[in-house]
Amino acid sequence: MSVNRYQPHVLIIPEDRADEQIANGFTKHDQVTLKQVQVMPYADGWPGVLNKFMTQYISYLRNYKNAYIVLLIDFDAKYESQRHRFDTAVPDDLKDRVFVVGAKEDPERLRQVMGKGFEEIGSDLADDCYKDPRINYCHDCCGTAT
Amino acid sequence: MIERLYVQNFRCLESVTLHFAGKSSVLIIGKNGAGKSTTRKALAVFQRICRGSSRVDKLICPADFTLHNTERPMRFEIEVTLSGKRYIYAISFDWPAHFSEARILDESLSVDGQSVFTRQQAQIQLAAGSSFRLDWHVFALPVIDEKPPGRTIRDLTSFLGSLVITAPVPGNMTGFSEQPSSELEEDASNFGSCLRGLLETEFAVYAKFDEYLKSVIPDFSSIKNVDRGKDGKQLMVTFKKPDAQESLTVEFDALSDGEKCFFLGGYIIASNAAGLPVVCMWDEPDNHLSLSEVGQFIMGLRKVANRGGQFIAASHNPETVRKFSDENTIVLTRKSHLEPTLPKELKDINYHGDLIDALIRDEVIG
Numbered sequence: 242m243s244v245n246r247y248q249p250h251v252l253i254i255p256e257d258r259a260d261e262q263i264a265n266g267f268t269k270h271d272q273v274t275l276k277q278v279q280v281m282p283y284a285d286g287w288p289g290v291l292n293k294f295m296t297q298y299i300s301y302l303r304n305y306k307n308a309y310i311v312l313l314i315d316f317d318a319k320y321e322s323q324r325h326r327f328d329t330a331v332p333d334d335l336k337d338r339v340f341v342v343g344a345k346e347d348p349e350r351l352r353q354v355m356g357k358g359f360e361e362i363g364s365d366l367a368d369d370c371y372k373d374p375r376i377n378y379c380h381d382c383c384g385t386a387t
Numbered sequence: 388m389i390e391r392l393y394v395q396n397f398r399c400l401e402s403v404t405l406h407f408a409g410k411s412s413v414l415i416i417g418k419n420g421a422g423k424s425t426t427r428k429a430l431a432v433f434q435r436i437c438r439g440s441s442r443v444d445k446l447i448c449p450a451d452f453t454l455h456n457t458e459r460p461m462r463f464e465i466e467v468t469l470s471g472k473r474y475i476y477a478i479s480f481d482w483p484a485h486f487s488e489a490r491i492l493d494e495s496l497s498v499d500g501q502s503v504f505t506r507q508q509a510q511i512q513l514a515a516g517s518s519f520r521l522d523w524h525v526f527a528l529p530v531i532d533e534k535p536p537g538r539t540i541r542d543l544t545s546f547l548g549s550l551v552i553t554a555p556v557p558g559n560m561t562g563f564s565e566q567p568s569s570e571l572e573e574d575a576s577n578f579g580s581c582l583r584g585l586l587e588t589e590f591a592v593y594a595k596f597d598e599y600l601k602s603v604i605p606d607f608s609s610i611k612n613v614d615r616g617k618d619g620k621q622l623m624v625t626f627k628k629p630d631a632q633e634s635l636t637v638e639f640d641a642l643s644d645g646e647k648c649f650f651l652g653g654y655i656i657a658s659n660a661a662g663l664p665v666v667c668m669w670d671e672p673d674n675h676l677s678l679s680e681v682g683q684f685i686m687g688l689r690k691v692a693n694r695g696g697q698f699i700a701a702s703h704n705p706e707t708v709r710k711f712s713d714e715n716t717i718v719l720t721r722k723s724h725l726e727p728t729l730p731k732e733l734k735d736i737n738y739h740g741d742l743i744d745a746l747i748r749d750e751v752i753g
Contacts, residue, residue, distance in 0.1 A: 243679035
């Protein structure tokens with residue numbers, strides 16, 4: 242059931258084991274089609290994600306027009322600078338196919354605040370995609386902290 | 388769902404409790420000889436008792452006692468939740484000198500803390516008050532007949548008997564069947580019988596089976612059971628490209644090892660969609676699969692938990708390890724053949740950096 246590279250698909254590159262577990266929880270959700278989403282082995286921190294993206298996935302995206310990439314990182318409470326770093330790394334022709342997503346600080350803090358395991362957080366995030374994205378995605382930015 | 392398994396004096400499991408409560412999918416990791424397959428065999432003891440194995444000698448041999456020490460009792464205890472009720476079934480054996488087979492020392496079943504029956508050697512005591520004697524080499528659980536409408540024992544034996552416990556040997560898996568079956572053999576050798584049994588009783592799940600197989604084998608088209616011999620049926624598999632006229636039909640037995648595992652995965656997922664949720668323990672589910680398939684295959688099996696099922700895997704494969712969380716990974720460690728297996732949850736083990744690197748360094752399971 243490997244993803245079909247010629248059909249629309251998403252590859253998720255997590256920053257670390259915690260992010261990987263969140264991504265696993267997301268893909269385990271019943272509404273997520275495994276054939277179209279694959280969690281890749283985690284990189285070594287955000288520099289690892291950036292490095293992997295630049296060395297492997299820019300060419301991948303250009304070779305496979307139906308590929309989308311989610312870079313799952315920790316913003317380490319430095320949203321603006323992290324965002325800028327990744328935004329400048331993504332070539333203009335790929336900007337609509339690369340998404341940078343992550344915890345405002347780090348997953349460990351997210352786990353403490355939300356009182357759930359990483360997988361459960363991931364599953365809840367998948368749930369929100371077709372219910373209400375304000376529940377978990379914005380728990381700390383929309384004034385609805387859990 | 389299986390909540391807890393306790394095993395004492397069975398091979399390397401000298402006194403081990405595995406907690407599955409709240410874990411709808413679990414990964415068991417550990418070095419070779421740490422007890423992963425022994426855990427599978429321990430679960431199979433319950434399965435075989437409930438499938439009607441009546442005598443102890445079919446299940447226990449002297450080599451099964453830890454360090455071959457038949458003087459200490461061997462004990463199995465399982466706690467399961469069915470329809471909100473908590474069942475605890477326990478059985479222990481000893482092997483007195485000069486006996487040709489093990490003897491049942493005690494056996495009991497309780498539901499929500501209330502005893503259903505207890506047993507001391509040959510003496511069975513039912514909660515209702517009556518008692519009787521039974522050969523001490525014969526299991527009581529499958530022979531006690533409850534007065535209708537009582538279903539306590541039947542519900543438990545049906546659940547444990549239908550556990551899918553497998554370490555498939557694709558070379559043994561055949562599509563030939565003389566009878567339909569609902570009881571998959573450990574090596575999945577009777578795959579054809581089981582698929583036939585499933586589709587004959589729950590034909591609606593064929594859509595699920597078909598959908599799954601088309602997702603893993605893009606040119607899979609259909610299956611068909613054709614008459615073979617006097618009473619037999621042979622499972623045939625047809626492949627066809629969506630936009631092509633030509634097709635290829637082969638016997639199931641001619642498929643590759645990995646493809647047979649896909650079929651087994653499809654059987655489990657389809658079974659879970661029918662009737663009662665499936666509880667499955669698969670020893671090394673990633674065997675025979677290409678690296679690009681492993682993660683998705685494991686995640687597909689983990690999804691049975693979304694429909695009330697339970698999936699327990701034992702594996703060494705890094706891609707499989709990555710697909711479970713630290714909270715639902717149990718690590719079995721055993722320092723030598725003379726020492727017992729010890730279980731720990733991965734979340735309680737401090738490892739540094741990359742998990743797979745730490746496993747390779749022996750930092751986690753050493």
